[in-house]
Amino acid sequence: GQNIDQPTEMTATEGAIVQINCTYQTSGFNGLFWYQQHAGEAPTFLSYNVLDGLEEKGRFSSFLSRSKGYSYLLLKELQMKDSASYLCAVSSQTGANNLFFGTGTRLTVIP
Amino acid sequence: NAGVTQTPKFRILKIGQSMTLQCTQDMNHNYMYWYRQDPGMGLKLIYYSVGAGITDKGEVPNGYNVSRSTTEDFPLRLELAAPSQTSVYFCASSYSGTGTDTQYFGPGTRLTVL
Numbered sequence: 746g747q748n749i750d751q752p753t754e755m756t757a758t759e760g761a762i763v764q765i766n767c768t769y770q771t772s773g774f775n776g777l778f779w780y781q782q783h784a785g786e787a788p789t790f791l792s793y794n795v796l797d798g799l800e801e802k803g804r805f806s807s808f809l810s811r812s813k814g815y816s817y818l819l820l821k822e823l824q825m826k827d828s829a830s831y832l833c834a835v836s837s838q839t840g841a842n843n844l845f846f847g848t849g850t851r852l853t854v855i856p
Numbered sequence: 857n858a859g860v861t862q863t864p865k866f867r868i869l870k871i872g873q874s875m876t877l878q879c880t881q882d883m884n885h886n887y888m889y890w891y892r893q894d895p896g897m898g899l900k901l902i903y904y905s906v907g908a909g910i911t912d913k914g915e916v917p918n919g920y921n922v923s924r925s926t927t928e929d930f931p932l933r934l935e936l937a938a939p940s941q942t943s944v945y946f947c948a949s950s951y952s953g954t955g956t957d958t959q960y961f962g963p964g965t966r967l968t969v970l
Contacts, residue, residue, distance in 0.1 A: 749898070776956045787946060787961040788899070795956050832898065836956075843889070843914060844959060846898035 747771045749847035751833050756853045757823055765818045765850045767833035775836040778844060779807050779818045782830045791818070791831075820852075828854045858882050860962035862947050868968045869937040877932040877965050879947030887950045888930040889914075889959065890922065892943040899946065905930055906953060937969045 748770040757763040769777070776795045780788035794800055794809035794816060806819040818831055830849040837845060863878045881888065886907050891899040901914030905924040919941060921933040930949075934941060944966050948959040 753896075775954070778958075787963050790958045790960070793956060793958070834899075843901055843904060844899075845915075846891075846900075848896060848898045 747835070747837060747845040749833055749835055749845060751831075751847040751850045753848065754851045754853070756855060757820075759823055759825060759854055759856050761823050762819065762821050763823060763852065765820075765831050765833075765852065767816045767818070767847055769814050769816070769833070769835050769847075771814075771835050771837040771845065773837040774811060775838070777807075777809055777816050778834045778836065779805075779816075780832040780834060782832055782849065784829070788832055823854050825854050825856070828852060860947055860949055860960055862945075862962040862965050864965060865963065866966045868970060869934075870970060871937060871939065873937050874933070874935050875937070875967075877934075877945055877947075877967075879930045879932070879962060880928050881930075881947075881949040881960075881962075882928065883949060883951070883960070884927065885949035885951050885960075886927070887953050887957075887959075888924065889948040889950075890920070890930070890932045891946045891948065892916065892941075893946060893964075894943050902932065902945075934967075939969050941967065942969045943967060 751767045778793045779791040782788040792807040833847040834844040889904045890902040903922040905911045947962040950957045950959045
């Protein structure tokens with residue numbers, strides 16, 4: 746089976762740094778994705794990791810440790826518009842990019 | 857490019873009614889997916905397609921049917937609507953099925969079954 750865990754809610758202050766963790770246990774592993782979803786909107790792609798290590802994209806970075814089944818998303822210089830849900834998803838099926846999603850972490854950025 | 861479009865945006869159905877959720881993409885993507893998202897739950901894969909004429913079940917296919925007659929369109933059919941199918945439905949597409957290929961999501965259809 747597939748099991749993906751992430752915290753339900755987090756609160757952080759504007760301008761600060763926040764780290765959202767994701768742990769996974771899946772029957773296979775092709776890659777790990779992070780999506781951002783604002784309330785009432787579609788998920789939008791943020792980043793993905795295939796190999797261990799850190800991937801940086803502007804204010805967002807994502808880290809992966811395959812041996813530990815662990816990833817985190819790091820958001821720097823938080824802005825009010827970063828208030829959203831952040832979804833961790835694992836691609837684990839050979840030959841298809843079917844994603845298994847965690848329940849998402851709702852981040853609230855406060856002034 | 858419009859990307860992935862879905863219609864309708866909202867719909868209320870009575871128990872036992874049927875309907876088709878439409879999904880179209882103009883990115884020439886081979887792979888298309890249908891997910892449902894319930895409050896407080898992660899997205900769950902209903903069906904997916906790896907190309908025209910080829911579909912397969914995901915995690916939660918019961919109560920749904922799909923077809924893929926063209927590359928662009930991937931409609932989702934609910935035959936006998938039940939309250940348990942109240943959810944937000946997202947269609948997505950990707951160019952390939954490799955583990956690193958990004959999926960692009962449509963705006964969603966919010967369905968209520970009463």
